[in-house]
Amino acid sequence: MVSNRSKVSHQPVMVAEVVELLITNPQGTYLDLTAGGGGHLKSLARRLGPRARLFGLDWDPDAVDRTRRALRGIVQPYNIVQAAFGDLGTVAARFEDERFDGILLDLGLSSYQLESPERGFSFRHDGPLDMRFDPTRGRPAWELIGSLDEKQLARLIREFGEEKQANRIARAIVMERQKVSIRTTTQLADIVLGAVRSPQKNKLLARVFQAFRIAVNQELEQLARVLPAALHLLVPGGRLAVISYHSLEDRQVKRFLQAESRGRCSCPVELAVCVCGAVERVIVLTPRPLAPKSEEIEQNPRARSARLRVGEKL
Ligand SMILES: C[S@@+](CC[C@H](N)C(=O)[O-])C[C@H]1O[C@@H](n2cnc3c(N)ncnc32)[C@H](O)[C@@H]1O
Structure with missing residues (x-):
C-alpha cells in the first residue's frame, strides 16, 4: 500500500465560473465549506480586494492542515475549521464573521x-x-x-x-x-x-x-442539513454555489433552490393565490446547472461530472 500523496495535486473544478458567480462584493466575506486543498479559496483570494475576508471548513483533518498551509498569510489558521458541514448551524459561531456574501460547496472527494x-x-x-x-x-x-x-x-x-x-x-x-x-x-x-x-x-x-x-x-443527510443553514448565513444578495458530482446530490440541490425560490408554498394547488404566508427566499441564477467546458474536461477528466448551481438570497 504505497501512498503517492506527495505527488498528488487537486485541480479545483469550474474555477472561472465559481469566481464569476460567487463574488458580488470584492471586499466581502466568503466561506468555502469544502476547503479540500484550498484551491477554490486561493482563486477567490486572487480576485478579492484587500479588505475581503475568507473562511474555510472541511471534515477531513488532513484537508484542514493542507488548506492552512496553502493559505498561509492569506487566511488565519483558526479561520479554517475542522467540522462536518452538516453541523454548520452550530459550527458557524467558530468563525470570526457569521454572515457571508458567498458560500461554496464543492461536494465529493479531493484527489488527495x-x-x-x-x-x-x-x-x-x-x-x-x-x-x-x-x-x-x-x-x-x-x-x-x-x-x-x-x-x-x-x-x-x-x-x-x-x-x-x-x-x-x-x-x-x-x-x-x-x-x-x-x-x-x-x-x-x-x-x-x-x-x-x-x-x-x-x-x-x-x-x-x-x-x-x-x-x-451520511452524505445526503449532510447535504440536506447544510443547504438551509448556509442560506441562513448569507447576507441579502449573498450567493450559494454548489458543485455536485452525481445525480443524487444535484437533484437535492435543484429541489432545495427551486423550493426556496417558490417560497415553499404549502397551499393547495387549486388556490389561485398563496395564502400560507410562504416567502420567496432565493433567486435561482442557474435554471439549468452549468457544466465544465470541454477544454477543462480534457485537461482534468475528473471535472466531467461536475454540475454547478447558484442561488442568490433575497
Ligand atoms: C472536491 S473536494 C474540495 C476541493 C476544494 N474545492 C479545492 O479546490 O481544493 C471536497 C472536500 O469536501 C470535504 N467534505 C466532504 N463532505 C464533507 C462534509 N460533510 N463536511 C465537510 N467537508 C466535507 C472532503 O473532505 C473534501 O476535502
Missing part, C-alpha cells in the same frame, strides 16, 4: 483523498475499506459491510449507487463474508466483479464504491 490508499476511497488502490472523511469518528465502510443484512446491502447499493444489479452484489458480499471478513478495497472490488458481468467495470465499481462512501458519511 482518492489517491491515498489508506483512506480506502478508491478501487484503484489496495487499502483498508475506511471511506470516512473524518477517520477519527464514525464507522468505517468495512464495519458497515460486515453488519448490514443482505436486503439492507442491496438497498444501499441500489439507492446510493443507482446500481441495477444491487441484489446480486449484496448476495455475493454476504456469501463471501461467511468465509472471510471483508476489509480491503481489493476484496470488495473482486467480489463485485465476480458477481456481475459488465463491459464497463470501472463504472460499475465506481457506483458501488460511491454507494458505500455516501452511506458511511
Whole structure:
C-alpha cells in the first residue's frame, strides 16, 4: 500500500465560473465549506480586494492542515475549521464573521483523498475499506459491510449507487463474508466483479464504491442539513454555489433552490393565490446547472461530472 500523496495535486473544478458567480462584493466575506486543498479559496483570494475576508471548513483533518498551509498569510489558521458541514448551524459561531456574501460547496472527494490508499476511497488502490472523511469518528465502510443484512446491502447499493444489479452484489458480499471478513478495497472490488458481468467495470465499481462512501458519511443527510443553514448565513444578495458530482446530490440541490425560490408554498394547488404566508427566499441564477467546458474536461477528466448551481438570497 504505497501512498503517492506527495505527488498528488487537486485541480479545483469550474474555477472561472465559481469566481464569476460567487463574488458580488470584492471586499466581502466568503466561506468555502469544502476547503479540500484550498484551491477554490486561493482563486477567490486572487480576485478579492484587500479588505475581503475568507473562511474555510472541511471534515477531513488532513484537508484542514493542507488548506492552512496553502493559505498561509492569506487566511488565519483558526479561520479554517475542522467540522462536518452538516453541523454548520452550530459550527458557524467558530468563525470570526457569521454572515457571508458567498458560500461554496464543492461536494465529493479531493484527489488527495482518492489517491491515498489508506483512506480506502478508491478501487484503484489496495487499502483498508475506511471511506470516512473524518477517520477519527464514525464507522468505517468495512464495519458497515460486515453488519448490514443482505436486503439492507442491496438497498444501499441500489439507492446510493443507482446500481441495477444491487441484489446480486449484496448476495455475493454476504456469501463471501461467511468465509472471510471483508476489509480491503481489493476484496470488495473482486467480489463485485465476480458477481456481475459488465463491459464497463470501472463504472460499475465506481457506483458501488460511491454507494458505500455516501452511506458511511451520511452524505445526503449532510447535504440536506447544510443547504438551509448556509442560506441562513448569507447576507441579502449573498450567493450559494454548489458543485455536485452525481445525480443524487444535484437533484437535492435543484429541489432545495427551486423550493426556496417558490417560497415553499404549502397551499393547495387549486388556490389561485398563496395564502400560507410562504416567502420567496432565493433567486435561482442557474435554471439549468452549468457544466465544465470541454477544454477543462480534457485537461482534468475528473471535472466531467461536475454540475454547478447558484442561488442568490433575497
Ligand atoms: C472536491 S473536494 C474540495 C476541493 C476544494 N474545492 C479545492 O479546490 O481544493 C471536497 C472536500 O469536501 C470535504 N467534505 C466532504 N463532505 C464533507 C462534509 N460533510 N463536511 C465537510 N467537508 C466535507 C472532503 O473532505 C473534501 O476535502
